[in-house]
Amino acid sequence: MGSYKIAVLPGDGIGPEVVAEAVKVLSIVGKKFHHSFDLRYADFGGAAIDSSGVPFPPATQEVCMSSDAVLFGAVGGPKWDTLDPAIRPEKGLLALRKAAGAFANLRPAKLFSELADACYLRPDIVANGIDILVVRELIGDVYFGEPSGIEVRDGERVGFSNMIYAEHEIRRVAEVAFETAMKRGKRLCSVDKANVLAVSRLWREVVTEVAKGYPEVELSHMYVDNAAMQLVRNPAAFDVIVTGNLFGDILSDEAAAITGSIGMLPSASVGGANTPGLYEPVHGSAPDIAGQNLANPVATILSLAMLLRYSLNLSAEADAVEAAVAAVLAKGYRTGDIYRDGMKRVGCTEMGQLICDAV
């Protein structure tokens, strides 16, 4: 029996809907396992821009940093797309990641056996399933590299963003990746573009150095263009992938898309000492279906399971949530995004309630 502080940032688009279902699940978990969860709601993203002019207001930062973990939905939407980039919703997400020191973003891309027919690849290619974990570096790279800007040089505009990594930034995320690989299939593929980019050559050197501490893990290196190809040709060949922020953004979305279950995929961003872990669905804010009870809350509910497991060390509770999701899927309940003939179609709130009942 414990007492925990959870910052809850619903965000924009379908964010509030899917977060509401995860919160319902959390309260059932609290009752069943006798924990008390102090839910601390705060504005974030577009919602925060509307209420206070900035996407990650100081009050929200305060709430997050004093919590044990942060659960959030999604940010962004057409309403804020024309704003100055400095105050767009995405900037808030980057600032939150940075403030939390969350340098390692864990994004599983898994083919749920109940949903094998939702997979976008030819059935024979995925006969052995897909179970990839992308470990994406999250607070470095060209996302934060300086100098960056647009300026006039020799009479024309020039735009530039610096792709930069320091040794310690590569080392710490590589360590997380090797540790994670040790708990899984012990195969790690590091993705870079070392045949062209200096920053990738350092990446490859440092990952190779870290590998010496993990002799049991089989390390391979792959160029990012080839990785984009192999994810399609033979996704079952991957266990853990480690890569930089930009390549990780692209490849984790590709891997998620392949499974056909993007509405099902959770993510965790961790790393800071004494800072909260961040938990969010892989999918975005999907403004086109927001407010219509059409969203799939499973990705957020599974993100909550990761939160219980990694930030609160409550593995029995996490297991219970994951088992409840599997049970509801096994009974044939599906939201629209994963619906196939013969299944039972439900909305976001019904899906959330079914999972609550199953916990």
Next chain:
Amino acid sequence: MGSYKIAVLPGDGIGPEVVAEAVKVLSIVGKKFHHSFDLRYADFGGAAIDSSGVPFPPATQEVCMSSDAVLFGAVGGPKWDTLDPAIRPEKGLLALRKAAGAFANLRPAKLFSELADACYLRPDIVANGIDILVVRELIGDVYFGEPSGIEVRDGERVGFSNMIYAEHEIRRVAEVAFETAMKRGKRLCSVDKANVLAVSRLWREVVTEVAKGYPEVELSHMYVDNAAMQLVRNPAAFDVIVTGNLFGDILSDEAAAITGSIGMLPSASVGGANTPGLYEPVHGSAPDIAGQNLANPVATILSLAMLLRYSLNLSAEADAVEAAVAAVLAKGYRTGDIYRDGMKRVGCTEMGQLICDAV
């Protein structure tokens, strides 16, 4: 009846085998249409490193620059992977592209109807086929951006590569993309990461400006992570894609992989005034199957067709080559990479000969 100078750079791995078949086809085209082709062979890539210590020797550059077009195979292989990056085979390819001023790389990703069952995606997703043309900027971006290097700062190594575009570099490739879209489905999707990167914000601004000159073309913008996803979820939605060098490297390989026909896909790199166009298969040097008569020469033969069409303005000749390829496929001949039960399996030289016979 004309007379043309073609630089031929077989390169490494399967390069020499597939180029040999394309050259056979070219000589039949010469006989049939009464042209004379002056074939000017030159060392390139690993082969050039072995013979002269550098991947793109001055003699090869001289041959290329004084030719009407360059046909080449592929570069690279494990033998040269441990060399200093400054003299690796890939450096030669980048230097050749730069010397030729070839700023626009056209990479079709097409599902050949005869090979629809080789496609990696679920059949229902590609029922309407795939016919995407990626226009990739080829001589700018983080590939060539300065400053770039690895150096020690504050006691640790730091690697950096500058993602940079000047207005005129974006404008000229955007113009090629709009022109190409006008000759196709009139839909252009520009891919960037403008929600995070300053360089992408300039990219988006300039592409939007160029669009004013092409009111008939429907322009959309997409973030690169979403594009990596949409290529899997709904590839039929794309007509022409325009993007920078790095994103184009990744997305064009992903698009090619999806078709399942990477051994079939040609590419053209054009743009310089008074410099030759470069034509090469999309696939790499595949050292694992080199020298075993297993390679698929079709991508190189179709690259030759592009060479005839774009650099020499010989469209009837290009049509003849493309029709010959289609005819041979329709008769059921397949190299190992695209072989399926019930087809006739042939090697690289047999495939080349069959296409020659069909021209």
